Structures are given as C-alpha cells and as structure tokens.
Amino acid sequence: xxxxxxxxxxxxxxxxxxxxxxxxxxxxxxxxxxxxxxxxxxxxxxxxxxxxxxxxxxxxxxxxxxxxxxxxxxxxxxxxxxxxxxxxxxxxxxxxxxxxxxxxxxxxxxxxxxxxxxxxxxxxxxxxxxxxxxxxxxxxxxxxxxxxxxxxxxxxxxxxxxxx
Amino acid sequence: xxxxxxxxxxxxxxxxxxxxxxxxxxxxxxxxxxxxxxxxxxxxxxxxxxxxxxxxxxxxxxxxxxxxxxxxxxxxxxxxxxxxxxxxxxxxxxxxxxxxxxxxxxxxxxxxxxxxxxxxxxxxxxxxxxxxxxxxxxxxxxxxxxxxxxxxxxxxxxxxxxxxxxxxxxxxxxxxxxxxxxxxxxxxxxxxxxxxxxxxxxxxxxxxxxxxxxxxxxxxxxxxxxxxxxxxxxxxxxxxxxxxxxxxxxxxxxxxxxxxxxxxxxxxxxxxxxxxxxxxxxxxxxxxxxxxxxxxxxxxxxxxxxxxxxxxxxxxxxxxxxxxxxxxxxxxxxxxxxxxxxxxxxxxxxxxxxxxxxxxxxxxxxxxxxxxxxxxxxxxxxxxxxxxxxxxxxxxxxxxxxxxxxxxxxxxxxxxxxxxxxxxxxxxxxxxxxxxxxxxxxxxxxxxxxxxxxxxxxxxxxxxxxxxxxxxxxxxxxxxxxxxxxxxxxxxxxxxxxxxxxxxxxxxxxxxxxxxxxxxxxxxxxxxxxxxxxxxxxxxxxxxxxxxxxxxxxxxxxxxxxxxxxxxxxxxxxxxxxxxxxxxxxxxxxxxxxxxxxxxxxxxxxxxxxxxxxxxxxxxxxxxxxxxxxxxxxxxxxxxxxxxxxxxxxxxxxxxxxxxxxxxxxxxxxxxxxxxxxxxxxxxxxxxxxxxxxxxxxxxxxx
Numbered sequence: 001x002x003x004x005x006x007x008x009x010x011x012x013x014x015x016x017x018x019x020x021x022x023x024x025x026x027x028x029x030x031x032x033x034x035x036x037x038x039x040x041x042x043x044x045x046x047x048x049x050x051x052x053x054x055x056x057x058x059x060x061x062x063x064x065x066x067x068x069x070x071x072x073x074x075x076x077x078x079x080x081x082x083x084x085x086x087x088x089x090x091x092x093x094x095x096x097x098x099x100x101x102x103x104x105x106x107x108x109x110x111x112x113x114x115x116x117x118x119x120x121x122x123x124x125x126x127x128x129x130x131x132x133x134x135x136x137x138x139x140x141x142x143x144x145x146x147x148x149x150x151x152x153x154x155x156x157x158x159x160x161x162x163x164x
Numbered sequence: 165x166x167x168x169x170x171x172x173x174x175x176x177x178x179x180x181x182x183x184x185x186x187x188x189x190x191x192x193x194x195x196x197x198x199x200x201x202x203x204x205x206x207x208x209x210x211x212x213x214x215x216x217x218x219x220x221x222x223x224x225x226x227x228x229x230x231x232x233x234x235x236x237x238x239x240x241x242x243x244x245x246x247x248x249x250x251x252x253x254x255x256x257x258x259x260x261x262x263x264x265x266x267x268x269x270x271x272x273x274x275x276x277x278x279x280x281x282x283x284x285x286x287x288x289x290x291x292x293x294x295x296x297x298x299x300x301x302x303x304x305x306x307x308x309x310x311x312x313x314x315x316x317x318x319x320x321x322x323x324x325x326x327x328x329x330x331x332x333x334x335x336x337x338x339x340x341x342x343x344x345x346x347x348x349x350x351x352x353x354x355x356x357x358x359x360x361x362x363x364x365x366x367x368x369x370x371x372x373x374x375x376x377x378x379x380x381x382x383x384x385x386x387x388x389x390x391x392x393x394x395x396x397x398x399x400x401x402x403x404x405x406x407x408x409x410x411x412x413x414x415x416x417x418x419x420x421x422x423x424x425x426x427x428x429x430x431x432x433x434x435x436x437x438x439x440x441x442x443x444x445x446x447x448x449x450x451x452x453x454x455x456x457x458x459x460x461x462x463x464x465x466x467x468x469x470x471x472x473x474x475x476x477x478x479x480x481x482x483x484x485x486x487x488x489x490x491x492x493x494x495x496x497x498x499x500x501x502x503x504x505x506x507x508x509x510x511x512x513x514x515x516x517x518x519x520x521x522x523x524x525x526x527x528x529x530x531x532x533x534x535x536x537x538x539x540x541x542x543x544x545x546x547x548x549x550x551x552x553x554x555x556x557x558x559x560x561x562x563x564x565x566x567x568x569x570x571x572x573x574x575x576x577x578x579x580x581x582x583x584x585x586x587x588x589x590x591x592x593x594x595x596x597x598x599x600x601x602x603x604x605x606x607x608x609x610x611x612x613x614x615x616x617x618x619x620x621x622x623x624x625x626x627x628x629x630x631x632x633x634x635x636x637x638x639x640x641x642x643x644x645x646x647x648x649x650x651x652x653x654x655x656x657x658x659x660x661x662x663x664x665x666x667x668x669x670x671x672x673x674x675x676x677x678x679x680x681x682x683x684x685x686x687x688x689x690x691x692x693x694x695x696x697x698x699x700x701x702x703x704x705x706x707x708x709x710x711x712x713x714x715x716x717x718x719x720x721x722x723x724x725x726x727x728x729x730x731x732x733x734x735x736x737x738x739x740x741x742x743x744x745x746x747x748x749x750x751x752x753x754x755x756x757x758x759x760x761x762x763x764x765x766x767x768x769x770x771x772x773x774x775x776x777x778x779x780x781x782x783x784x785x786x787x788x789x790x791x792x793x794x795x796x797x798x799x800x801x802x803x804x805x806x807x808x809x810x811x812x813x814x815x816x817x818x819x820x821x822x823x824x825x826x827x828x829x830x831x832x833x834x835x836x837x838x839x840x841x842x843x844x845x846x847x848x849x850x851x852x853x854x855x856x857x858x859x860x861x862x863x864x865x866x867x
Contacts, residue, residue: 094838
C-alpha cells in the first residue's frame with residue numbers, strides 16, 4: 001500500500017537528456033537513446049529527402065542521420081564544436097541518428113511534472129508538432145520531443161498538410 | 165519418450181524419402197520391371213514407416229505401411245505395377261507429404277486418415293486395381309457382401325483392431341495348441357481415454373490383469389511398444405484363457421481410464437498369418453472377415469520379418485553415404501557474419517599500416533598472407549552454404565506429369581545443371597519463382613496437341629530448364645517451344661488494364677512490350693485456370709528475383725517459344741567491387757556488373773538524339789555522367805580524359821563516367837535501412853578500412 005501511495009504522490013521518475021536545437025531546449029527520454037557521438041564525417045546518400053543528411057558508421061552498423069532542424073523547417077545546421085549526433089533506438093530496433101546543436105544536461109523529471117500536449121494544441125504550429133509534452137523543473141520549462149514524429153519519414157511540410 | 169528433439173531430423177529424412185519415392189515411382193512408370201527401383205521404393209517406404217512409428221505419427225505410419233506392403237508384393241513377384249496403380253501411389257505420396265507438412269507446421273500429423281488411399285492400395289494388392297482412389301472408393305460395394313462391405317471394422321479408425329492382428333507361425337501354433345486343449349481364445353481391443361497421460365501404465369495394468377487369468381499370446385503393438393507408449397489410444401491383444409468372454413471384459417474395464425473394449429472370440433481360420441500376405445478377399449464368415457482395407461494397424465510382427473527379408477535381398481550398388489554433419493543454417497549465418505567482420509578488420513589493418521607508415525616488406529608480407537587466409541576462409545564458408553539447386557528442381561518432373569493430365573496437353577520437361585550450386589538462402593527462395601515460370605510455360609506457352617500438329621511442331625511440347633554457373637553468377641533458363649509471347653496482345657492488354665496509356669504504348673519497342681508482363685497485376689491468361697490462378701504473377705517472380713539481387717529477362721519469338729532467364733549472384737554478403745571516386749565521394753561498383761574500363765577523350769563523345777554516346781569498338785555506347793546522376797560536382801576539368809566504366813543491361817552496353825579509380829576490393833554489403841529506400845541508385849553500403857562508408861551503386865537502376 002505504502003509503495004502504491006508513494007508512487008501516486010511522486011509519480012514515475014524519468015531521466016531526460018536536455019538538448020538544444022536553435023534557441024529552444026528539448027528533452028529526450030533517456031531510454032530511447034543508444035549513444036551520443038560527436039559530429040563526424042557523414043556519407044551523403046543521393047536522391048533522398050533533404051532532412052536525411054546521410055549515413056554514419058556506428059560500431060560497424062550503417063546508421064542514417066537526419067537533421068531535426070530541416071525536419072522542423074528551421075535553418076540549416078551550423079556545425080560547431082558542440083554539435084552532437086544522438087543515436088536513437090526506434091521501435092523496430094533500428095538505429096537512427098539526429099543532429100542537435102548542443103547537449104546540455106541530464107534532467108530527472110517526475111512524470112507528474114510532465115504535461116501531455118494534446119493534439120489540438122499542436123495544430124498549425126509545425127514546430128510544436130514534434131513535441132508531445134512539456135516538463136516543469138526548477139529552472140523553467142522544457143519541451144519533450146515526440147521521437148516518433150522526429151524519426152518518421154514525413155517532414156514538417158507534409159505533417160502540416162496532413163493536419164490541415 | 166520425448167521425441168521432439170528428433171523432430172527436425174525426422175522431417176529432413178522424411179522429405180528425402182518422399183523425394184526418393186517420388187523419383188522412383190516416376191521411373192517405375194516408365195519401366196515397371198525395374199527391380200532396383202522397386203527395392204529402393206520398398207526401402208524408403210519401410211524406413212518412413214519406421215520413423216513415423218517411432219515419432220508416434222500413427223496415421224502416417226499406417227499409410228506408409230500399406231504402401232510398403234504393396235511393394236513387398238511387387239518384389240515378391242506376386243503383383244505387377246500397372247500404370248493405373250501409379251496414380252494411386254502418387255496420391256499416397258501426396259497424402260504422406262500432407263502429413264509431413266502438417267507436422268512441419270504444428271508437430272501434429274492431422275486427423276485425415278486417407279481411407280480411400282489405403283483402400284486403393286489394398287486393391288492393388290488384390291490385383292483389383294481400377295484407376296485412382298476414387299474408383300476404389302466405390303469398390304467396397306462392388307466387392308459385395310461376403311467380405312463384409314458393411315462391416316467397417318473397428319480398425320478402420322486408423323488405430324488397432326484385434327481382428328487385424330497378424331500371427332506369425334509360432335504364435336499360430338501356440339494358439340492351435342491351446343484350442344486343441346479346449347482353451348478359449350479371445351481377441352481384445354482396448355480403447356484408452358484420450359485424456360490419459362500414462363497410456364503405457366494402463367496398458368501394463370490390462371496385461372497384468374489378463375495374465376492372471378490366462379496367457380497373452382500376442383499383442384498389437386508389441387508389448388515392448390506398448391510399454392514405450394508407441395501406440396495411439398488403442399491396442400489389441402489375443403489372450404488364451406479358460407475364463408468367459410465377460411470375465412475378460414470385466415478385467416479390462418476394471419482398469420481406470422479405459423474407455424471401453426471390444427472382445428470377441430478369435431477365429432483362427434480367418435486370422436492373418438505373417439506369410440499370408442496375398443490373402444484374397446476370401447469369402448470368410450461374414451462379420452469377422454478381415455477386410456484388406458481395414459488393416460492399417462498391423463504393425464510390428466509382420467513388418468519385422470519383411471524388413472529382414474529386405475536386408476537379405478538388398479542389392480549391391482547402394483552408394484556409400486558421405487559422412488556429413490547437419491548444421492543449423494543460423495549457425496552458418498553467424499559464421500558468415502564473423503567472416504564479414506574479419507574482412508572489415510583486415511581492410512582496416514591494411515589502411516592503418518599504410519597511413520601509419522609501418523608498411524615495410526615484412527608487414528606487407530604478413531598482410532598479404534592474412535589477406536589470402538581471409539579470402540580462402542570466406543570462400544570456404546560460402547561453399548559450406550552452397551547446396552545444389554537440385555533440391556528445388558526435383559519436384560518439377562512430377563509437376564509436369566500432373567500438369568499433362570490437368571491441362572490435357574502433351575509436354576516433356578528436360579533439365580540440365582541440377583548440380584549447379586547456390587547459396588542455401590537463394591535456393592530456398594528460388595523454388596517458387598521457378599515453379600511459376602514452368603507452370604507459365606505449361607499453361608500459356610505450350611499449345612494444345614492439335615494446334616501443334618497444325619503448326620507442324622512435334623506433338624509433345626518441350627519445356628526446358630538449364631542451370632549453369634557463369635562467372636560470379638548463376639543463370640537459370642526456363643523456356644518452352646510453344647507459342648511465344650505476342651507483343652501486340654500484351655500491349656493491348658496493358659492499355660486495357662491501364663498499365664500504360666495508348667500514347668505511351670505506341671512508343672514501346674517489342675521488347676519493352678514484352679517486359680510489361682512483369683508489371684504488377686498483369687496476367688494475360690484469358691481465364692484464371694487452376695495452374696496460373698494462384699495469385700502469383702510474373703511481377704512476383706521479378707520482385708523475388710530482385711530481392712535476391714538478381715535479374716530476370718525474357719527472350720521470345722512468336723510461334724517458336726520463349727525463354728525466361730534468371731541471373732542470380734553466387735553469394736549475397738561479400739562481393740568483389742571496384743572502388744571509384746565521383747566528385748569527392750567514394751562509391752563501390754560490383755565487379756560482376758563491369759565489362760571493361762576505358763579511357764575516353766572528350767572529343768570522342770558524339771551526340772545522338774541529344775544523348776552522349778561513344779563509339780566503343782564499333783558499337784554505339786550511351787554514356788552516363790555519374791556525377792550528374794548522383795548530384796555531385798566532378799573534380800575534373802571538362803577537357804581532361806574521362807574514365808568510363810562499361811557495364812551492361814540486357815544486350816546494351818552503357819558507359820558510366822567516373823572521376824577516378826581507386827582499385828578493386830573485397831567488400832561486405834551492409835543494408836542501408838528504410839530511410840534511404842527512396843534512393844534506388846544505391847543497393848547498399850560498405851565500411852572501408854578506415855571506417856568510412858562507401859555506397860554501392862546499383863548499375864541497373866542508374867541506367
């Protein structure tokens with residue numbers, strides 16, 4: 001009983017990696033992250049969607065890398081010393097890399113402090129359609145990335161069309 | 165006994181035996197007197213019966229047993245196989261195949277008894293062979309009363325019946341002696357509840373109970389088999405006792421979990437003796453009469469001497485069996501992956517040695533040695549995975565034979581190159597496409613006998629399948645001397661189906677028209693027949709072959725026949741490739757798609773229909789600038805000589821312009837995943853020695 005009550009009060013503790021894309025901070029649930037690597041030579045694949053930057057070699061496996069900025073319809077990535085590639089595990093067990101401007105910290109959030117974003121709220125705002133929650137923490141608010149949307153094969157334009 | 169661990173071995177062997185039976189029965193059809201063949205069939209049927217029995221597949225065992233009986237008689241010269249019998253035997257094989265398929269799927273043989281086939285087999289033995297099993301179905305009525313056509317003896321449920329117990333001479337004499345001493349002989353068939361877990365224990369209790377009042381002369385299955393639970397839920401025995409029939413019944417029923425028992429006086433005269441295999445349906449006393457068809461359950465006592473006979477008479481010349489090890493294909497996959505890793509590591513070592521400047525004579529020598537070892541290792545592993553294509557081709561002669569009947573055409577199949585070897589995974593996958601092409605030839609290609617006669621062709625249509633190795637690929641040609649493909653008909657059909665617009669169609673060459681056949685959803689069959697209407701079109705053939713990195717093309721001449729050519733790579737995972745640089749990127753081109761490499765001066769380029777071509781040793785060869793196709797900037801100035809890789813698609817050569825050659829390398833193909841599926845130009849990627857990724861060009865799509 002005690003345990004149950006504790007859980008109800010405290011909620012589930014989830015760790016998020018806080019990253020920066022453009023000027024905004026996003027959280028990624030740590031359980032979907034396989035690895036974080038430094039920016040490296042990406043082998044371009046011709047004739048694919050422009051958000052797909054190419055492929056990299058992760059431990060002998062060929063992993064596609066995509067630009068979240070491109071997907072969100074933002075400006076082209078600026079590669080700096082802080083740029084990282086976050087390797088995500090998709091539902092089917094494949095690996096996909098996403099390029100982020102910076103990795104800031106690891107944040108532990110109580111699931112009670114994460115507010116789900118309803119679909120209505122997303123409508124029309126292309127940027128927001130990659131977010132499925134907002135987390136509250138001492139320092140402020142952080143958007144939680146909807147990874148399914150990020151790694152899906154559609155980009156912001158198509159999403160907007162579908163939504164409209 | 166837990167037999168599940170033997171299941172895969174059982175299935176493998178059952179399939180082998182089935183194949184051998186199929187082949188031999190086909191031979192027998194041509195040459196009914198072929199003794200080797202008959203012996204071989206007998207042996208296979210016998211082994212299958214034994215295996216099925218051991219695994220507890222009673223129905224399969226019964227069927228094979230009856231088949232064995234037939235051949236035992238044939239061997240003994242008591243009956244001769246007639247052509248009508250072949251159909252029954254082939255039906256019997258199909259039924260066994262069905263059992264095997266069921267077992268493969270759910271480890272259970274299913275409940276189909278195939279009584280009609282068992283009956284037909286029995287009829288063969290009685291010399292009453294009259295066409296297929298269907299005819300035999302009607303037979304009991306014709307056979308009429310004396311043999312008890314209305315007595316669907318209990319044994320017919322595929323299990324056991326005391327009336328069907330076979331007696332060998334010693335038992336028979338024991339029984340005769342007992343009768344002369346005034347003892348009673350009862351046959352008992354015991355049915356155990358299907359929910360019973362310890363069947364053997366119940367059997368034991370029945371035996372024990374009966375032994376208290378008399379002597380058990382014989383049982384079916386044997387006592388040993390009953391103790392080993394090698395029976396369904398029924399067993400039979402013959403007991404010699406002074407007690408009454410009711411007493412015997414009472415004892416049996418007293419054992420728990422016994423569902424019921426049938427008990428009757430055992431008639432020695434009507435009993436079968438082991439040697440008496442030929443017994444005609446003698447007009448024996450009505451109800452008790454052992455109907456030949458109702459003896460599926462006779463098992464061990466009779467079979468054993470028969471097997472002994474087989475051993476004794478075994479003809480010489482059975483090939484010495486190779487010593488082999490059965491290995492799970494997954495283990496080979498793991499091995500193959502490790503070899504791939506090793507090759508990548510070797511490539512890394514080479515590039516590391518070069519860049520770090522340690523490459524002196526000794527290091528190079530060692531690296532070369534390592535290289536030859538890894539190459540040999542790769543070849544050996546590949547060879548282990550190679551199996552002759554024979555295993556998929558074996559079923560085709562039978563298929564054509566059946567198609568002859570269903571389509572009412574006369575066709576003959578010739579096959580060559582059955583021993584051509586391919587990777588196991590490819591062989592497993594290629595069966596269906598080949599089958600489809602052969603059916604296609606039989607159904608659409610070969611004309612009816614009358615039409616052939618009109619056209620002055622031999623009455624019997626020829627379908628052929630040639631397999632052979634050609635460099636690093638295997639070529640399988642399937643064709644016929646039939647009607648050929650009518651390009652106009654295909655074109656019209658395509659327009660009708662909306663595959664192409666009339667405008668587009670007008671521009672198509674004859675060859676392109678024929679290739680429309682590969683378009684999804686295209687079927688020229690005027691009506692869906694049993695043969696072609698299986699939901700598989702040529703597009704499935706094409707996509708299957710392409711998924712194996714192969715290609716399929718067709719050559720056809722109206723009125724003379726068509727030939728489908730499937731070309732498949734020998735191996736899938738590791739290939740030799742030419743590494744090239746285009747723009748600033750590295751690409752790999754599979755070596756077997758390359759014909760030659762040429763140096764071409766820009767002044768040699770001519771324009772034909774606004775396309776760049778070169779004259780390559782007399783033939784006009786279009787050239788494709790890969791940097792344009794791949795959206796990258798060439799690093800060479802336009803007036804420099806160009807490096808052109810000549811490749812071929814179908815009969816046409818094409819030149820691919822690259823910037824620089826890096827050299828030949830053994831590469832390991834890695835899949836690119838779904839995100840890059842949009843890019844058809846790239847068939848995969850590989851990791852180079854320095855960890856960099858190079859994409860593998862699919863030259864066919866580039867063109």
